[in-house]
Amino acid sequence: MPAAPTDAHAALPIALRDLIRLHAPQATLLAAIGQRILNIQAEGAPTEEAQLVPPDDWLEHGDLAWITRDGALLGLLWSDGAPVPDGAVQVLTLLLSAASAEGASREADMLITQLPAATAWLSAELEFRQVSRTFLELFGLTGADVLGRTVHEVFPDHAALAQQLDSAAAGRAVQLGDERVPSLPGHSGERWLRGSARPYFGGAAAGVLWTVQDVSTEHTQTTQFAALLGTDLPLALLGPGGAVQGASRGMRQLLGEPEDLAEAQAHPQRPLHEWPCWAPAGARLLQDLIQSAEAGRPSPVPSEIALARGGQLPLLVRRSDTVPGLLLAEGVRPAAVSEDNGAARLLHLSGAATILLDPQGRVQLISEPAARLLGFDPHNIALTGLPLPRLHQQLGIKLHTPQGNPLTVPPLSALTLPHNGEVLAVLPGGVTRHLEISLSALPGSGQSTGSSAASPGRSAAPELLLSLRDVTTLRRAQAKLRHDASHDGLTGLLNRSGLRAALGQATAAQTGGMVACLDIDGFGGLNAALSRTAGDLLLIQVAARLNDLAELEGGQAARLADDTFAVYLPQLGAAVGGQKLQAALREPLRTGKRLVPVTFSLGAAPLLAAAPSKPWPTPRWRCNTPGARDAGN
Secondary structure (H helix, E strand, O other): OOHHHHHHHHHHHHHHHHHHHHHOOOEEEEEEEOOEEEEEEOOOOOEEEOOOOOOHHHHHOOEEEEEEEOOEEEEEEEEOOOOOOHHHHHHHHHHHHHOOOOOOOHHHHHHHOOOOOEEEEEEOOOEEEEEOHHHHHHHOOOHHHHOOOEHHHHOOOOHHHHHHHHHHHOOOOEEEEEEEEOOOOOOOOOEEEEEEEEEEEOOOOEEEEEEEEEOHHHHHHHHHHHHHHOOOOOEEEEOHHHEEEEEOHHHHOOOOOHHHHHHHHHOOOOEHHHOOOEOHHHHHHHHHHHHHHHOOOOOOOOEEEEEOOOOEEEEEEEEOOOOOOOEEEEEOOOOOOOOOOHHHHHHHHOOOOEEEEOOOOEEEEEOHHHHHHHOOOOOOHHHOOOEHHHHHHHHOOEEEOOOOOEOOOOOHHHOEOOEEEEEEEEOOOOOEEEEEEEEEEOOOOOOOOOEOOOOOOOOOOOOEEEEEEEOHHHHHHHHHHHHHHHEOOOOOOEOHHHHHHHHHHHHHHOOOOEEEEEEEOOHHHHHHHHOHHHHHHHHHHHHHHHHHHHHHOOOEEEEOOOOEEEEEEOOOOHHHHHHHHHHHHHOOEEEOOEEEOOOEEEEEEEOOOOOOOOOOOOOOEOOOEOOEEEOOO
């Protein structure tokens, strides 16, 4: 219909503006849309420019990202402040390329699976066309669970969601409200998801781009904040300049007089140091503490703030762990253990994540770093006296082994000291942390012979010290290194090492099947003629087709070298597998608006039941089609 492209080009700038507002609110986009060059920012209406050329000041300072596809410049994304996020460049590249006449292509499908955000691409009928891996992980689904199915089928109990996505398909961007969803297996606590849906227009199709983010931590922080300010301990959450964002009952009780309370209610964000409950000297000292904390120099010990009615309040001002970007002014509660215990005082002021236990394994003191690591209020005195095995239950923390199996804390008497190990802790907000733990007897607190239980006849048993170390970043980096060691960086397929391991497992299990190798004829010349970007695009298209076939047949696809690929299909013989490969490669490849004539050298052979003692056998299947030619050997 003639009106469709016009409608698409009219709606696309709005969708681009919404995406900039979500992913890079400080940035400016200069993009080619149809026959126009538009300047798009997070706020305000798009303006038209004469040409797609970066202004001089964009080249002199700030961060400039070039949005290209098939060697063609689609847009420029520039930020004067923070660096341009990679996720913003990926999403905008996808949308701008899909808005062209050839936008609904296989490589766009492949790219959307790699998006860092949880993203789903739906057709106008709300059928899942493609989803990112992060989307599948967020909902605990697989590609087979969603692709080709409608939202009604995948989420049958969410009729309201389908209605909102229908509105987006009709051309109206919608913001999906926060929704509580069940936790995934192996995770504890409730989960909250927030989403948005935008109309998606391409040259050949229209649909919905649905993005989802996990905001469980935000809801957990809100709950913690409400509980924090509900205490009788003097606490206040402060914004810039010490402006009060919220105050606990204990802090408001310092005002005392009704007229002071009325004045505080009339000026709810008045700076804390201007409250009438402080003596002049105390107000000046409090203001200095606030300014130091804002500059990143909080005092390590409480300061005595003089009160107007006499007396002093021990007060700390530091950055809030509950609400990032704000300060927390907190009256200091006496330690839960006696002040004549020098070890307790030392641990209370140290920066280590430690928990002090009595000889029977009951909690005596939890340091603030340990409380922050485990995600709870360090002033929660209800935890004092709890046996260690009950502590994580009281906090709602689920413990697992590093392999993900549920873990039960054993009785301390069953452990030999010192005891070291590693656990996977799932906090109530869904945050997962890898923790190295060390349990030892506190030196000088008693006699110990290597056991946590006191021996008969001993006059004193030792206090125990549990040390925690967060190694989450290290473990994730190690996992990424392991993944990168067996996967290709451009296509995400297995590399040569990864395929070798997969075939070794298949051979040991005697699953049989077939293996095929192929390469693109004359790829070096194509790469030189079309540009490196276009060459990478061809490789991505080939990888997408091989990966689709491998997943359908329960196998694996790999990229062995620049233009050399392999496919393992465990359920097929060489002849049938070769035919399926031939069909998958028959569809022409595309760069920009051109179809590129590409032929493949292709060979296939059955996978032997035992590891071969000589080189790979000669291929037993050969093909000669418009998309692939005889391999020879």
